[in-house]
Amino acid sequence: MxxxxxxxxxxxxxxxxxxxxxxxxxxxxxxxxxxxxxxxxxxxxxxxxxxxxxxxxxxxxxxxxxxxxxxxxxxxxxxxxxxxxxxxxxxxxxxxxxxxxxxxxxxxxxxxxxxxxxxxxxxxxxxxxxxxxxxxxxxxxxxxxxxxxxxxxxxxxxxxxxxxxxxxxxxxxxxxxxxxxxxxxxxxxxxxxxxxxxxxxxxxxxxxxxxxxxxxxxxxxxxxxxxxxxxGKTPLAKLTGWSNASDAYHQTASSPEGNGAVLAMTKALSVAHLQPTDIDYINAHGTATPNNDSSESKAFINVFEGKVPPFSSTKAYTGHTLAACGGIEAVIAVLSIQNNVLFPNLNHTTPIEETGLIPVKQITRIENVRNVLSNSFGFGGNNSSLIFSKL
Amino acid sequence: MSELKENLKAQIIEQLNLEDLTPSDIKNEAPLFGDEGLGLDSIDALEFIVLLDVNYGIKISDPSDAREIFHSIDSLASFIESQK
Amino acid sequence: MYYIHAIQSMNNSDVFKQEDIHQKLVEVSENPTLVTPDFKTYIAPTALRRLSPILRMGITLAKEVQAAVDQPFDAISVGTGLGCLTDTEKFLNVIYTVEGDVLSPTAFIQSTHNTIAGQISLDLGNHSYNMTHTQNNLSFEMALIDGMLCCEEGSKNVLVGAADESIEFLNKLKPSVFDSETLFTTSATFLAISADKMESSIAILACKTIANAAEISVETNAFLAAFGLSLEQINCFVLNTNELETPANSEVFHIDDQLGFNQSSSAFAVHVAHDFLKSSTKEFALIVNRSSNNYLGLILLKNDKTHN
CATH class of the missing domain: 3.40.47.10 (Thiolase/Chalcone synthase)
Structure with missing residues (x-):
């Protein structure tokens, strides 16, 4: 449905x-x-x-x-x-x-x-x-x-x-x-x-x-x-995938390999009946804490088998809005799909040494943003992924 | 130094709610973190930073700098001495 | 229909690991205290030292329910009206009384509502779906609706529960904040539900919440009518209101008499109804949970031991 x-x-x-x-x-x-x-x-x-x-x-x-x-x-x-x-x-x-x-x-x-x-x-x-x-x-x-x-x-x-x-x-x-x-x-x-x-x-x-x-x-x-x-409303996009999984690692820290994040992203893809290659943009949780970004990066590499799609965290624009971030970033995901635009990860200069991943660094227009993955991770290892898709 | 170590043990027991322990249960050289030692974790490391600030006036701004300092009672005591 | 495979509670009555709790309820006293087991037998000392009552209850009950059902839970759904109040108040004290550059983080970490469900997943090493609902006194109903939805989506063994803890400060705020003269108490109930019957005979047929509810009898009759039932066919009521006229021959438990005011009381009401049905040949029990601002929760239980 x-x-x-x-x-x-x-x-x-x-x-x-x-x-x-x-x-x-x-x-x-x-x-x-x-x-x-x-x-x-x-x-x-x-x-x-x-x-x-x-x-x-x-x-x-x-x-x-x-x-x-x-x-x-x-x-x-x-x-x-x-x-x-x-x-x-x-x-x-x-x-x-x-x-x-x-x-x-x-x-x-x-x-x-x-x-x-x-x-x-x-x-x-x-x-x-x-x-x-x-x-x-x-x-x-x-x-x-x-x-x-x-x-x-x-x-x-x-x-x-x-x-x-x-x-x-x-x-x-x-x-x-x-x-x-x-x-x-x-x-x-x-x-x-x-x-x-x-x-x-x-x-x-x-x-x-x-x-x-x-x-x-x-x-x-x-x-x-x-x-x-x-x-009689006109749809703007669809919500096709979702999942929540528990990291069960630590009260506040994410597991080094992002196990809960991997589970959440993988299951969301399966709910959406999509392959990793179908994702055109990831709006990451990306809080800019040493622990989250390292763990989330490794989870990307794991889920996307090294071929990580364009990704960015928009928290350098908004700050981390805690319980609101998944809502604001859902809106940003739909804007990305509607306008075929990828939003940059501000303030980025040096990739994380261990992963070498480079986020989207400036406004990038591509031919077609079909599917956007949006991550939100909370205290207690509460990891959620949503997938937004073009109509 | 040995008085400092005994004080530290009592302060740790209080700050971390280790109510089942007495100072004599904590060995000077034993690791405080991880399953080998007292089983403390990164939240306790932050509590150690509070303890050092409140009791000794020592400021640590980056918890990741403190791993070695917090290894054992011995290492904590030497660090406090070195800051005097 | 979702069968209850294990259910455990902890509150001011001696109910933990007890059977037939509907016969063991005591009226809430002037000074209600939580009746607990020795938590050390359930929680490792390194974890226990930090945990507030609501977290101790949640973990212990979840572990006891997990022990009773062999399979690991494939979803965990928890409700709490006011969350981890002990740590919330503790951290408020920290921020307004501690001078200096560094603050103790433990109370803050444990102040978020999802600490209960999060600690359960951490303690059980459980990586499955983990959710926390907070809708005042309908928090348990929300957790249950989610848990039943998980079963509908294919989960085989779902942990559902609710917990709320009292702190002294709360009692200063009544009656103006919570429209209740009775004392606040601490209470939690956790249960395992599954679409598979196995050895269980007591099932949850339905759970419904209504914001801006009409008259209770109207809403209740409409809810029951969807199952071809009327009030007269309900054998047992567990409720927190006097506004519903119950049939003369039915068993009625006023949950506030035992529990005082607790926003997770409808979870305990399910436990009372469960034990009543289990020890009898009666068929239906209804939990009616109203709040002062016209929110209403209804949960229907069925005993299919002697009926089909």
Missing amino acids: DIFITGLGAISTIGNNVDEIYASLLAEKTGIRKGTLDHSMKYHVGEVPLSNEGLMEHFKLKTKGSRTALLGMVAAKEAFQGHQLMDEVRTGLISGTSVGGMDITEEEYRNYLKTETFDAEKYKHHPSGTTTEQMAEELGITGFVNTISTACSSAANAIMMGARLIRSNQLDRVVVGGTDSLTHFTISGFRSLMIFDPEWCRPFDETRKGLNLGEGAGYIVLESEKSLQLT
Whole structure:
């Protein structure tokens, strides 16, 4: 059964919507710079330049929520624009997030540590599930509303879950993706892991030092063929392959050979009924940590038997947006297919010595981008691969 | 030096929640990491960096530099001495 | 129909490795404490030293369920409403109280919701599908829907479960945040499901979640009607609401009486219903899980020991 993509929406430091993001990608323009908030100013981060009030006003949001929920609403609404709710089309929302309403919780908890007083109401925004419920309210979606939280693979897993529910005829149409705001909690967390690059991150570069964090959201709309007939929407691309596998190696680190990544990519190819040679571009997880990029590179060599297709990480544009990255990068994969363009891996100069792999380094137009593989790997060895295909 | 080593053992037990161990269970020369020794891992290495910062004021900015330093109680103690 | 091949729980009642738990429930006390086995018999000391209660429960229950079914799980699907709260709170304390350039990373690493499922895969050396759902008190239902979907797609032996832990701070927030006067408790339930019957006789027929649900009786009747059933044919109800009028001759368990407030309570409700059906010749049990904001979860269990 074909799973069609009929809507795209994204917000990140390189743009408030898909068009702006596409323009930044083509201009090879990063959005990563010195942070502007108390907890981000020491670091290079990919902040969305609008405040919460700014987001609500600029995008005319009706529902209140955490920053994570607001970013999610913006991107999900863009993806769902032009779609109508109708009884005959069973419509769901599946969203990935790792921090949920932590942006509000952390402020409140800091206040509690100082004063031992608290405003219980503020904690209502905390649960990740509530983030999605607030988005559902904004979109008017009732019925199936679910949240996936598998750290940095959350959005990819939400997309996969939506596709599987459509294939199993439990849903006809589903808005899927992920959202995460930049929080003091996550900035401190990655600082404690000592995997920040103090400068601009350099994915797949021998000299890479670590990642830059970002924030944002990315959603796509998936529909069955039956749904297309009822909604009358024009499909943009198809989602043909997906898989999740567990590395089962370490709490945070990937196995040196990327075993979980190999399993995820191999199984996604098999779900899509594709051969490795059918993949024209890989949008890598490529966080620019020493461990991820080495492990992912070796997994590429393994899966593609040495003939690794053009690949790049777009995280040097957006920063690592954690639970949102699989959603934003799903949008980027569809842009690649629609425009037959491969996006560069910014800041790359020296290939990783051990693998010698060289990513796409400038905007590259090719005759036909048929299939794009998109990887998202999370803490706990949670490895997911999606395959997007031309109609 | 031997007092430093005993202090280190107690601090390691506390920082890494090794509640079933006593300082006498940790041999000065035995490897701390891997299955041969205490079975510590890369998360513990980061905790060691915190321990050195908090207790000895020693800064290590790149965990991969620290592999040899963290090999054993002996190597940790010599490193701390060398920083004085 | 997905058969339950092993099921284990841990909470404030003495239920771990017990049979007929529906007869062993105690009312939640003023000061509920988690009844646990000696975790050292399940988890290596090098791993155990870091683990919060929710992780200890998850790993131990998964291992016990894995031991009861011979084949390694070919999918793992876990639900949690609030995730790893102990480590989340611990790390919030670290970031706001520790001065200095370096921070202890352990609590952060273990604060993400998928630490439970991730640690299970790590401990079992399991490379299969590994998913974590978090939809407030419907998190278990979401994990179960995913697990059943895995079975539909060909998985033979799927681990499904849910876990939530209480921290003292949570009790300060009620009733305003969770619309509940009862105490927060810690609870987890894990089960193995499969489309193959083998020796099992208790199966999950269906699981449904509804956002923005209409009246509970309307939704429940519609759910049952799809299986040609009505409320009168349900022998056992495990629920967290008084809004459903249950038939006079049915067995009714109000799960909050035993568990207090726990967002994984519907997983434990499945365990109660499972043991009730297993020890009887009754045929159907229904779990009704409502939340304050009109979200509703329904799970239907069938005993085909004496029926076909």
